[in-house]
Amino acid sequence: MPDASSSSTGAGTQSGRRNADYAVLDFERPIMELERKIRELKQIPDVNLNGELKPLERKRDRLLEDIFGRLSPWQIVSVARHPDRPQFMEYVEGMCDEYVELHGDRLFGDDHAISTGFARIGDRRFLLVGQRKGRDVKEKLRCNFGCAHPEGYRKALAKMKLAARFGLPIVTMINTPGAYPGVGAEERGQAWAIAENIMEMSRLDVPVICIVIGEGGSGGALGIGVGDRVLMLEYAYYSVISPEGCAGILWHDGSRAKDAAEALRLTSRDLERLKVIDEVIKEPLGAAHRDPSAMIERLKETLVKNLDELSAMDPAERMAKRYERLRGLGNDVDALDPQPELPAGKAPAKAKSKKKK
Amino acid sequence: MPFFRKKREIPAGLWMKCPACGKMAFTKTVEESHRVCPECDHHMKVNGPLRVKQLLDDGGERLGEDLIPKDLLRFRSEGETYEDVLERSRIKSGVSEAATAARGTIEGIPVTLLAMDFSFRGGSMGVVVGERVAMAADDAYERQVPFILVATSGGARMQEGALSLMQMAKTSAAIARLKEAGLPYIVLLADPCTGGVSASFAALGDVTLAEPGALIGFAGPRVIQNTIKAKLPEGFQRSEFLLEKGYVDRIVHRSKLRDELATLLRYMHKPAAELATAAVGEADGGDASNESDES
Numbered sequence: 001m002p003d004a005s006s007s008s009t010g011a012g013t014q015s016g017r018r019n020a021d022y023a024v025l026d027f028e029r030p031i032m033e034l035e036r037k038i039r040e041l042k043q044i045p046d047v048n049l050n051g052e053l054k055p056l057e058r059k060r061d062r063l064l065e066d067i068f069g070r071l072s073p074w075q076i077v078s079v080a081r082h083p084d085r086p087q088f089m090e091y092v093e094g095m096c097d098e099y100v101e102l103h104g105d106r107l108f109g110d111d112h113a114i115s116t117g118f119a120r121i122g123d124r125r126f127l128l129v130g131q132r133k134g135r136d137v138k139e140k141l142r143c144n145f146g147c148a149h150p151e152g153y154r155k156a157l158a159k160m161k162l163a164a165r166f167g168l169p170i171v172t173m174i175n176t177p178g179a180y181p182g183v184g185a186e187e188r189g190q191a192w193a194i195a196e197n198i199m200e201m202s203r204l205d206v207p208v209i210c211i212v213i214g215e216g217g218s219g220g221a222l223g224i225g226v227g228d229r230v231l232m233l234e235y236a237y238y239s240v241i242s243p244e245g246c247a248g249i250l251w252h253d254g255s256r257a258k259d260a261a262e263a264l265r266l267t268s269r270d271l272e273r274l275k276v277i278d279e280v281i282k283e284p285l286g287a288a289h290r291d292p293s294a295m296i297e298r299l300k301e302t303l304v305k306n307l308d309e310l311s312a313m314d315p316a317e318r319m320a321k322r323y324e325r326l327r328g329l330g331n332d333v334d335a336l337d338p339q340p341e342l343p344a345g346k347a348p349a350k351a352k353s354k355k356k357k
Numbered sequence: 358m359p360f361f362r363k364k365r366e367i368p369a370g371l372w373m374k375c376p377a378c379g380k381m382a383f384t385k386t387v388e389e390s391h392r393v394c395p396e397c398d399h400h401m402k403v404n405g406p407l408r409v410k411q412l413l414d415d416g417g418e419r420l421g422e423d424l425i426p427k428d429l430l431r432f433r434s435e436g437e438t439y440e441d442v443l444e445r446s447r448i449k450s451g452v453s454e455a456a457t458a459a460r461g462t463i464e465g466i467p468v469t470l471l472a473m474d475f476s477f478r479g480g481s482m483g484v485v486v487g488e489r490v491a492m493a494a495d496d497a498y499e500r501q502v503p504f505i506l507v508a509t510s511g512g513a514r515m516q517e518g519a520l521s522l523m524q525m526a527k528t529s530a531a532i533a534r535l536k537e538a539g540l541p542y543i544v545l546l547a548d549p550c551t552g553g554v555s556a557s558f559a560a561l562g563d564v565t566l567a568e569p570g571a572l573i574g575f576a577g578p579r580v581i582q583n584t585i586k587a588k589l590p591e592g593f594q595r596s597e598f599l600l601e602k603g604y605v606d607r608i609v610h611r612s613k614l615r616d617e618l619a620t621l622l623r624y625m626h627k628p629a630a631e632l633a634t635a636a637v638g639e640a641d642g643g644d645a646s647n648e649s650d651e652s
Contacts, residue, residue: 181576190575195560330484
C-alpha cells in the first residue's frame with residue numbers, strides 16, 4: 001500500500017542504530033584519517049609545522065569538496081540523519097537572542113517532539129516552531145525521536161494562531177522521520193491534526209517561513225511545512241516516504257533503501273528544480289555536522305533576509321502569492337533529467353552497513 | 358447437473374464472490390444494491406465513474422478528464438518506467454486517474470462531486486489527483502455550490518515523490534478557500550482511506566460521513582504494527598471506531614447515501630437564487646450587484 005506515513009518507521013530504525021562509532025559515515029573515513037593526522041601534528045608543542053600542516057589541510061579540503069560534491073541521494077539521507085548534525089535547540093541557542101518557550105495544546109498535553117515559543121533575533125520578533133529529536137537517550141525518548149503525536153501538531157497550530165493574532169511572523173524548522181504511527185496517535189486523530197495544520201497554515205495572515213534542517217519525513221514534516229517560502233539545507237532531505245518504506249512497498253525489500261533514495265528525488269537540488277522548495281541553504285564544507293556554528297550563522301542570515309523580504313511585502317499580495325504557490329504545486333514543472341547511471345563505487349557498500357533492522 | 362458446478366462453465370460476470378464473506382451472488386443483484394453484498398452487507402469498492410453515476414441525478418458532466426499524469430521524476434523501478442506503470446493501470450482499471458470529477462445535481466441540488474478510485478494505483482494521490490481535487494473545489498467555489506468528495510486512497514503516489522506530498526498542501530489550500538466563502542464541503546470516507554489523503558482534504562469536511570467498516574487512519578495498520586510490535590485492537594481504525602473517537606459524524610449505508618447527502622445539503626446550503634435575493638435585500642445594491650454580475 002503506498003502509504004505516505006510509512007516513513008515514520010524511521011523511529012524504529014534510529015533507536016537501534018545510533019551509537020558512538022556511527023558518528024563517522026562510511027564515505028567520510030578517508031577524511032577522518034587526514035583529520036587525525038592534522039590533529040596529531042597540531043598537538044606537538046613548540047614546533048612550527050606549517051610546512052607539513054598546510055598541504056595536509058589543503059588535501060583534506062580537496063577531499064571534502066570531492067566527496068561532498070558528489071554524494072549519492074542515499075549518502076545525503078545519512079548526512080541528514082547524522083547524530084552530530086545541528087538540531088533545533090542548537091539553532092535556537094546559536095541564533096536567537098531570546099526564546100520564550102510556550103507549552104501545551106490545551107486539549108491533551110504537551111508533546112516534546114515539537115517545541116514552540118516566542119523568539120527574537122535583534123529586534124525581529126517571531127514565533128518559532130521546531131521539531132526536536134533529542135540528543136541523549138533520555139531526551140530522545142522524551143522527544144519520541146522527533147515523531148510527533150497529534151498534540152504536537154495541535155500545539156503548533158494553537159501557537160501559530162496566537163502569533164497571527166499579534167502579527168508575529170512564523171518560522172518553522174522541520175526535522176522528523178515522520179509523524180508517529182501508533183495506537184494513541186490514531187485514536188487522537190493524527191490525520192485530522194495534520195490536515196488541519198496544513199489547511200490553516202495556507203491562510204495564516206502573517207509571513208510564514210519553513211526550513212527543512214534535517215529529515216523532512218512526509219506528512220509529519222508538511223504538518224508544520226506550509227508557508228510563503230520553504231527553505232532547505234543542502235544536505236537535508238524531504239520525501240513523501242522514507243527510502244526504507246518506499247523500498248519495502250515497491251520491492252518488498254527494505255534493504256534497497258539506497259535505490260529508493262535515488263528514485264524518490266529527495267535531495268535539495270532536485271526539489272528546487274521541482275519547485276517544491278524555494279531556496280537551498282548551502283552547508284559548510286563537509287556538511288553541517290563538521291562546522292555547526294558556521295551552519296547556524298548561515299541559516300540565520302538566510303532567515304533574516306527572508307523575514308525582512310516577506311515582512312516588507314503588502315499582506316494581501318503576500319497572501320495571494322502564497323495561495324498561488326500552493327495551488328500551483330506540481331503544475332508547471334519540467335521533468336527532471338533522467339537518473340544518471342550509478343557509478344559502481346563506494347555507495348553500495350554504505351547501503352549494506354546501514355540496512356540491518 | 359454436474360457441469361453447472363464447474364467454475365468455468367459459469368458465464369463470466371454473471372456471478373461474483375463477496376470479498377468479505379466469500380459467498381456467491383448475482384452480479385446484477387450486487388450492482389442493483391450499489392455493490393453491497395446481499396449476504397453480509399459488505400460495502401464493496403466502487404470506482405470513480407460508478408460513484409458519480411450512483412450519486413448524481415443524471416450522471417453529471419465530467420471535469421478535468423484531460424489532465425493526465427506525467428513522469429516528472431523519471432521514476433524507474435525494476436526497469437519499468439512510471440509511464441509503463443500508468444499505462445498498465447489505465448488498462449486494468451478503465452479510468453484515466455484515481456479521481457473522477459463531475460458537475461451535477463443531487464435531488465435537484467447543484468453540486469460539484471469528486472470521487473476517488475481505489476482501482477487505479479490504490480487510489481494514490483499524485484499531481485493529477487491533487488489537481489482534479491483542487492480543480493473540483495475551484496469549480497464549486499466559482500459556481501457557489503457545495504462540494505462533495507468521496508475519499509478512498511492508500512496514500513501518496515510514490516512515483517511522484519515529494520510532488521505527490523505537496524498535493525496535500527495544494528488541495529488543502531483550495532478547500533480553505535472554499536470554506537472561507539461559506540460553501541459546504543461534505544466528505545464520505547470509503548474503504549480504505551489512509552496516508553496523505555486522510556491527512557489532508559479527506560479530513561477537512563464540514564461534515565464527515567463514512568461507509569460501514571471502512572479502514573480509516575493516518576498510518577496503515579501494518580506500519581503501526583511494525584512500530585509498536587504488538588497486536589492491534591479489534592476494530593481499530595474502522596469507521597465505527599472513528600465514530601466512537603469523535604472523528605466521523607455519521608456512518609451511512611450506501612443505499613441511503615444520496616438521501617443523506619440531500620438532507621444535509623438542505624441544512625448547509627442556500628440556493629444561489631435565495632442568497633442573491635437576501636443580499637439585495639440587505640445591501641440594496643453595492644456588493645450584491647457585484648455578486649449578480651458573476652453568477
